[in-house]
Amino acid sequence: IPPHLSPFFKALLIVFQGKLTLLRDTKTDGSFLVHHFLSFYLKAGCKVCFVALLQSFSHYNIIAQKLGVSLTAAKEQGQLVFLEGLKSCFDVLFGEEQHVGQPNPLQFISEDGSNLKTIYEFVRTSLMASGSDSWKCPVLLVDDLSVLLSLGVRPVAVLDFIHYCRVAVCSQLKGNIVVLVHSNDDSEDEENELVVNSLCHQSNLILWAEGLATGFCKDVHGQLKIIQKGSSELKAERNLLRIYQYKIQDKNVTFFARGMSAAVL
Amino acid sequence: MAALATGGATPSDGATSFQRKVPASSRLAAIAGTRPSVRHGQLLLSSGLPSLDCVLGGGLAVGTLLLIEEDKYGIYSNLLFKYFLAEGIVCGHNLFVASAKEDPADILKELPAPLFDDAHKNQVDEKETAIKSKQESQESMKIAWRYQNLPKVEVSPAASARFGHYYDVSKTVSPELLQSIKWHRFFLPEEMSLHPEIKTCNMTYGYTRLLQSIQRIIYQEGFDGSYPQKKQKNILRIGIQSLGSVLWGDDVCCADNPEDIHSLTKFLYVLRGLLRMSLSACIITVPAHLIQNKAIMERVTNLSDTVVGLESFIGSERETNPLYKDYQGLIHVHQIPRLNSLICDVSGTKDLAFRLKRKLFTIERLHLPPDLSDTVSRSSKQDLAESTKLLSSGCGAMAIGKKHLDF
Numbered sequence: 001i002p003p004h005l006s007p008f009f010k011a012l013l014i015v016f017q018g019k020l021t022l023l024r025d026t027k028t029d030g031s032f033l034v035h036h037f038l039s040f041y042l043k044a045g046c047k048v049c050f051v052a053l054l055q056s057f058s059h060y061n062i063i064a065q066k067l068g069v070s071l072t073a074a075k076e077q078g079q080l081v082f083l084e085g086l087k088s089c090f091d092v093l094f095g096e097e098q099h100v101g102q103p104n105p106l107q108f109i110s111e112d113g114s115n116l117k118t119i120y121e122f123v124r125t126s127l128m129a130s131g132s133d134s135w136k137c138p139v140l141l142v143d144d145l146s147v148l149l150s151l152g153v154r155p156v157a158v159l160d161f162i163h164y165c166r167v168a169v170c171s172q173l174k175g176n177i178v179v180l181v182h183s184n185d186d187s188e189d190e191e192n193e194l195v196v197n198s199l200c201h202q203s204n205l206i207l208w209a210e211g212l213a214t215g216f217c218k219d220v221h222g223q224l225k226i227i228q229k230g231s232s233e234l235k236a237e238r239n240l241l242r243i244y245q246y247k248i249q250d251k252n253v254t255f256f257a258r259g260m261s262a263a264v265l
Numbered sequence: 266m267a268a269l270a271t272g273g274a275t276p277s278d279g280a281t282s283f284q285r286k287v288p289a290s291s292r293l294a295a296i297a298g299t300r301p302s303v304r305h306g307q308l309l310l311s312s313g314l315p316s317l318d319c320v321l322g323g324g325l326a327v328g329t330l331l332l333i334e335e336d337k338y339g340i341y342s343n344l345l346f347k348y349f350l351a352e353g354i355v356c357g358h359n360l361f362v363a364s365a366k367e368d369p370a371d372i373l374k375e376l377p378a379p380l381f382d383d384a385h386k387n388q389v390d391e392k393e394t395a396i397k398s399k400q401e402s403q404e405s406m407k408i409a410w411r412y413q414n415l416p417k418v419e420v421s422p423a424a425s426a427r428f429g430h431y432y433d434v435s436k437t438v439s440p441e442l443l444q445s446i447k448w449h450r451f452f453l454p455e456e457m458s459l460h461p462e463i464k465t466c467n468m469t470y471g472y473t474r475l476l477q478s479i480q481r482i483i484y485q486e487g488f489d490g491s492y493p494q495k496k497q498k499n500i501l502r503i504g505i506q507s508l509g510s511v512l513w514g515d516d517v518c519c520a521d522n523p524e525d526i527h528s529l530t531k532f533l534y535v536l537r538g539l540l541r542m543s544l545s546a547c548i549i550t551v552p553a554h555l556i557q558n559k560a561i562m563e564r565v566t567n568l569s570d571t572v573v574g575l576e577s578f579i580g581s582e583r584e585t586n587p588l589y590k591d592y593q594g595l596i597h598v599h600q601i602p603r604l605n606s607l608i609c610d611v612s613g614t615k616d617l618a619f620r621l622k623r624k625l626f627t628i629e630r631l632h633l634p635p636d637l638s639d640t641v642s643r644s645s646k647q648d649l650a651e652s653t654k655l656l657s658s659g660c661g662a663m664a665i666g667k668k669h670l671d672f
Contacts, residue, residue, distance in 0.1 A: 058605070066607070086537060090535070090542070150534065151530070188558070189559075189564065250606065250607065
């Protein structure tokens with residue numbers, strides 16, 4: 001019976017408050033991790049602000065239902081604040097001028113890319129604790145950060161945005177941040193590599209999904225490296241590294257030790 | 266996409282669990298030329314090439330973008346572009362053709378003609394005889410008189426009910442078939458004088474105009490569901506030729522350090538939003554081999570749904586290599602989207618080649634012919650290619666040395 005990772009994540013929730021988790025994928029699609037964290041935090045009763053830049057709401061909703069959570073219900077109850085990037089971008093370009101109310105979070109697209117203030121304001125106001133809230137620690141989830149560079153935002157601005165969010169969400173609100181980035185060993189996208197490397201240094205936990213070096217395999221879809229930073233940088237504790245292989249199925253992901261895929265045993 | 270989500274939806278609060286779920290297939294299959302995916306009910310379109318549909322997991326999903334990385338001379342990518350549009354004509358979809366170098370009317374005139382096989386021809390013939398017999402048989406029935414007043418067989422329009430068709434590249438589509446569908450055009454030289462009415466967001470003028478044009482068509486024709494009273498839904502097939510080339514006003518293809526590397530990616534992002542909110546699908550060909558800055562192609566890939574690269578053998582040493590004599594080039598499937606699901610229908614075969622033979626274009630698994638030479642060991646593709654190179658330079662002895670040792 002392959003070991004499941006959920007007890008590991010449950011333990012994380014107790015220990016992990018005010019931390020930055022980096023989801024990273026190389027030569028494969030790491031979005032299954034995003035879906036997992038979304039449903040995990042919603043089930044755990046946390047207030048989640050999800051900045052979904054690449055896919056539509058119904059996409060996440062359908063998958064979340066397979067994982068046992070209804071995003072529509074979570075939105076109605078106020079547990080989930082969902083930013084549908086594609087729709088907001090449409091409003092920026094084709095919508096009416098908005099003078100009243102909150103500015104569009106994706107307004108930065110029409111600017112020079114030097115800052116992400118509009119999105120930061122959105123995140124901060126969404127996760128600010130209101131009196132009637134009974135949710136546990138707030139969580140900011142971003143899918144994905146690499147897209148911002150494609151929209152003309154400078155890498156420094158992306159890092160500033162994460163920094164501001166860490167101050168607001170991790171330090172002040174004692175919440176967690178989970179962001180997804182894409183990277184490649186032989187990537188020529190220097191701006192992206194800069195962002196990814198910098199985030200690697202800043203994050204407390206890195207989940208790195210990689211395609212197998214030997215190529216495509218039907219039974220093992222990839223390898224997941226879990227790097228947990230030592231709790232105290234002063235004491236120079238070693239990073240904890242775990243490697244699992246995984247197979248993605250329709251309703252869940254199974255993890256197993258390397259070479260122990262069900263197809264092989 | 267919300268309008269197309271099917272199956273697995275939980276009943277709303279208050280409804281009992283005995284609520285009968287409307288079978289998704291009956292509702293969705295109402296749109297001609299589409300079929301729901303077997304796995305997750307996602308509505309699929311044919312790309313015009315049944316063999317490509319297989320490779321892509323059944324077809325192209327509605328609301329997604331198919332990006333083709335052009336081969337060096339753009340010959341085969343242009344073929345795929347035309348197949349996509351031709352399929353739209355046969356299915357009765359609406360077309361939106363955008364180009365910066367060719368007049369869209371000329372592109373449409375050169376689309377390949379559909380090949381109707383015998384079974385389909387009989388179907389079409391049957392429909393014709395049904396119309397004739399309907400008009401003739403008004404006499405009363407003597408034995409089955411109870412069925413006298415039942416309606417006769419309804420004749421559906423000539424749109425084909427099949428998913429995926431074959432085309433004859435040596436013939437062009439008939440003008441009658443062309444006139445039967447509604448299509449929209451965007452030819453950049455015509456649009457240069459007009460000012461864009463939307464915010465440019467620092468995008469190239471050509472891209473901004475194109476986005477505005479696409480959005481206008483989607484809104485006016487109701488592809489985004491803005492006319493719910495319209496019973497008959499249809500698909501909008503968008504084709505954009507050679508996006509990113511110099512003719513679009515973008516210098517990503519001709520400069521090592523382009524002035525604005527974000528124009529193309531911003532365009533793709535906004536286009537993605539437009540596609541996701543409408544009943545449409547888009548094919549874009551990009552001269553990727555001309556883009557020096559590989560970072561741009563990485564970002565373009567991440568912003569596209571399905572990405573396919575074509576590599577033709579023209580002008581390369583593989584053109585004369587006996588291993589590849591049956592094929593005209595290789596096809597690389599760089600990306601297949603995961604939509605509404607954790608998994609995607611990725612095919613196990615990674616070595617694919619295409620061939621244009623006897624007017625038909627097919628994509629097949631690349632397989633090496635049996636090694637009937639005297640040597641025991643089989644040389645790999647690489648070895649043979651290398652040895653061919655060496656042979657051509659006249660170093661025969663060296664070539665033999667490169668092969669595996671033969672005990």
